[in-house]
Amino acid sequence: MQVQALPINDRAVKINEAVERVVNRVVRGRDAWLQSLGLGGRAAAYDDVNYEFIGGPADAMRRKLYDKSLRLLWKAEVAAPWSSFRDSNPHERELTDLAERSLTDGERAARARITSAEFRALLDREYTLEQKRAVVGVLSAIGHGEAYAWLVSASLLTRVQSTGARAALTMQVLEEAKHFVVMRELVQAFGVEVPRQSAWEYLLLEGTLKAEGLDRFFGMNVMVESIALSIFGMLSTLPGLEVLRLFHLDESRHTALPVAYFNEFPMSRRERASVRGRVRRLKMVLPTLPLVMLIEPHLAVLGVDAFDFAGSVMRKVATLSTRAGFIDKPTAAMQGEVFERIFNAYCGLTRDKHEWRRFLDAETTQGEVELEVERRAFGDAAAPAIA
Numbered sequence: 001m002q003v004q005a006l007p008i009n010d011r012a013v014k015i016n017e018a019v020e021r022v023v024n025r026v027v028r029g030r031d032a033w034l035q036s037l038g039l040g041g042r043a044a045a046y047d048d049v050n051y052e053f054i055g056g057p058a059d060a061m062r063r064k065l066y067d068k069s070l071r072l073l074w075k076a077e078v079a080a081p082w083s084s085f086r087d088s089n090p091h092e093r094e095l096t097d098l099a100e101r102s103l104t105d106g107e108r109a110a111r112a113r114i115t116s117a118e119f120r121a122l123l124d125r126e127y128t129l130e131q132k133r134a135v136v137g138v139l140s141a142i143g144h145g146e147a148y149a150w151l152v153s154a155s156l157l158t159r160v161q162s163t164g165a166r167a168a169l170t171m172q173v174l175e176e177a178k179h180f181v182v183m184r185e186l187v188q189a190f191g192v193e194v195p196r197q198s199a200w201e202y203l204l205l206e207g208t209l210k211a212e213g214l215d216r217f218f219g220m221n222v223m224v225e226s227i228a229l230s231i232f233g234m235l236s237t238l239p240g241l242e243v244l245r246l247f248h249l250d251e252s253r254h255t256a257l258p259v260a261y262f263n264e265f266p267m268s269r270r271e272r273a274s275v276r277g278r279v280r281r282l283k284m285v286l287p288t289l290p291l292v293m294l295i296e297p298h299l300a301v302l303g304v305d306a307f308d309f310a311g312s313v314m315r316k317v318a319t320l321s322t323r324a325g326f327i328d329k330p331t332a333a334m335q336g337e338v339f340e341r342i343f344n345a346y347c348g349l350t351r352d353k354h355e356w357r358r359f360l361d362a363e364t365t366q367g368e369v370e371l372e373v374e375r376r377a378f379g380d381a382a383a384p385a386i387a
């Protein structure tokens with residue numbers, strides 16, 4: 001590189017550097033002192049000496065969650081061509097056009113980019129009014145959850161340690177924003193009234209947003225996202241809902257986040273054994289029970305047993321909770337049995353000729369791809385009934 005350097009005043013440089021050193025000592029000394037007294041101090045958990053956030057690089061987590069998210073990043077314009085989104089770049093548009101050109105006429109017709117009006121016509125053709133209301137009832141419930149997922153992940157971004165964890169959370173914030181705005185258009189395309197949050201969702205989601213620190217990981221990434229993942233896995237094979245496959249894939253990554261985080265930064269033994277912590281988290285789970293009872297009619301219209309759905313969610317939640325260290329295996333198994341009894345007791349009261357069943361062994365995820373994603377994410381906890 002050829003540059004003609006300009007002259008500088010050496011004396012001024014030395015004075016400026018000396019002044020900076022003094023101010024640096026004062027500023028950092030004051031903040032360290034305030035921090036030791038618990039009165040504040042430096043706001044950013046940032047280690048500029050090592051060019052790293054406090055907690056270190058956590059590169060494994062960055063690779064597993066940030067890099068992978070970017071690899072799998074999808075655009076609404078390509079995945080949901082009927083939507084109003086124009087988020088793909090010219091290169092992506094060109095690739096889609098090329099892919100479409102290599103198809104046969106029949107394939108092209110099936111894959112044709114459909115307009116919003118055509119998409120609405122497809123929904124009118126494929127669904128009865130009752131089925132539309134059922135899909136919207138279930139999808140809007142999780143749509144409201146996406147709003148909270150966006151808020152909770154953004155709030156956790158300032159709480160986690162390490163560069164890798166922050167990079168991972170940043171991708172979650174981006175993906176939840178996308179889920180929320182795309183889901184709104186999808187739900188609105190059905191053209192039926194969109195219900196407000198139920199009281200149970202309100203309690204579940206507000207409880208999660210207000211939870212103490214990393215308990216939010218439990219409420220959101222373990223509990224709410226397992227519900228979301230299971231809903232997407234259940235509905236993605238229905239007409240017009242193919243885009244939910246991509247939501248499903250994103251959520252499977254989000255459910256893995258607390259496990260990856262606590263692998264790097266394990267909870268202390270005291271935190272793990274804390275009875276108060278377990279009671280707090282159990283209280284966060286409780287609104288899901290009446291929520292399942294409330295959405296049972298919607299799921300029934302779609303041919304899904306609400307308690308099969310609840311059982312499969314609970315099994316996944318138990319797996320993630322034990323892996324992350326929120327609960328030990330025997331307690332999780334005991335809680336599972338309690339839920340099993342409650343489900344069966346309720347069905348015994350409300351259903352004709354109900355026979356005791358193991359709802360926790362059920363699987364309501366439909367698509368082969370989605371089942372494979374869940375098998376990878378949950379291991380033994382995914383689809384045990386399927387060979």
Ligand SMILES: [Fe+2]
Nearest residue numbers: 146149176179
């Ligand atoms: Fe989401």
Ligand SMILES: [Fe+2]
Nearest residue numbers: 149225251254
């Ligand atoms: Fe998510």
